[in-house]
Amino acid sequence: EPEVTQTPSHQVTQMGQEVILRCVPISNHLYFYWYRQILGQKVEFLVSFYNNEISEKSEIFDDQFSVERPDGSNFTLKIRSTKLEDSAMYFCASRPDSPEQYFGPGTRLTVT
Amino acid sequence: SQQGEEDPQALSIQEGENATMNCSYKTSINNLQWYRQNSGRGLVHLILIRSNEREKHSGRLRVTLDTSKKSSSLLITASRAADTASYFCATDGGSNYQLIWGAGTKLIIKP
Numbered sequence: 637e638p639e640v641t642q643t644p645s646h647q648v649t650q651m652g653q654e655v656i657l658r659c660v661p662i663s664n665h666l667y668f669y670w671y672r673q674i675l676g677q678k679v680e681f682l683v684s685f686y687n688n689e690i691s692e693k694s695e696i697f698d699d700q701f702s703v704e705r706p707d708g709s710n711f712t713l714k715i716r717s718t719k720l721e722d723s724a725m726y727f728c729a730s731r732p733d734s735p736e737q738y739f740g741p742g743t744r745l746t747v748t
Numbered sequence: 749s750q751q752g753e754e755d756p757q758a759l760s761i762q763e764g765e766n767a768t769m770n771c772s773y774k775t776s777i778n779n780l781q782w783y784r785q786n787s788g789r790g791l792v793h794l795i796l797i798r799s800n801e802r803e804k805h806s807g808r809l810r811v812t813l814d815t816s817k818k819s820s821s822l823l824i825t826a827s828r829a830a831d832t833a834s835y836f837c838a839t840d841g842g843s844n845y846q847l848i849w850g851a852g853t854k855l856i857i858k859p
Contacts, residue, residue, distance in 0.1 A: 669846065679791070679836065679849040692844040727791060735779045735845050741790040 638662045640740035642728050648746045649718055657713045657743045659728030668711045669729040669737060670703065672696070679727070685711065718747045753850050754837055760856040767824045769853040771837030772817075778840050780813055781847065782822050785834045794822075794835075827857045 641660045649655050661668050670682040683693040685703055702714045711730075715722055725744050729737040754771045761767055771780070782794040797804045797813045797820065804811045810823040824831055834854050838847035 667845070671847070671849075678851050679838070679847075681846045681848065684844040684846050686844070692842065692846055694846075729791075731845070735840060736781065736793050736796050737845075737847060738793060739783075739791040 640728055640730055640738050642726075642740035642743050644743060645741065646744045646746070648748065651720060651747055652717050655715050655718055655745065657715075657726050657728075657745070659711045659713070659740055660709050661711055661728065661730030662732075662738055663709070665730035665732050665738070667691075667731045668703075668705070669731075670713045671727045671729065671739075672724040673727065673742075674721075674724040682713070715745075718745075720747050723747045754835070754853045756853055757851070758854045758856070760858060761827060763827060763829055763857050763859050765827055767827050767831070767855055767857075769822045769835050769855070771820045771822070771850050773820075773837075773839045773848075773850075774818065776841055777815075778845065780811075780820050781838045781840070782809075782811060782820075783836045783838060785836065785852070787833075791836070824855075827855075829857050829859050831855060832857045 643658045668685040671679050673679045681694050683697045683703055684691045700716045704712050723746050725742040727742045728740045731737045777799050779796050779798050781796045783791045785791050795806045795809050795811050797811045808825045813820045834852045836852045837850045840847055
């Protein structure tokens, strides 16, 4: 069964450094998302992506964040200059032309 | 923005019993979905119910939706130890179907 994959599973970085989180969505899916979950808190929507552009973003998704689909398979989230409060689990999700979203296993980002 | 809230926050039951979790939300929705998360790992899609549906079944899962009360319930029948996990409801009401999440119910099934 096809699944969404994410790498790395755990990323440790120093404050102020740039990080790129990678996702490979399910191949025939059209819509892509990033969410994050700070430890012990709710899952929060960051951004949605369709047809090679951002379709919606939340207030969290400020200028420090960017997304890209550099080729036909990868979908990346870049945080330009990480802050301590960016420490969280980051989940990528994709869906076909139906509402059910399929999530990757997540990347745990730790900013020190 | 819409916000889902689940109750109870935690639920501990004996294996074989039924588990019921509730979710409330604030604004209009297209769909409501339930997800499971094991120990801070990935989010697994369980079931989706559309705003024009009132009840849906999938295996041991039964979901109800009451749009007049803006609430949903998830019933897991004949629980098993493997059902131990956190359960989240998530609603989508925007044109891009982005999900707005509840805080989750932590379910523990005692053998």
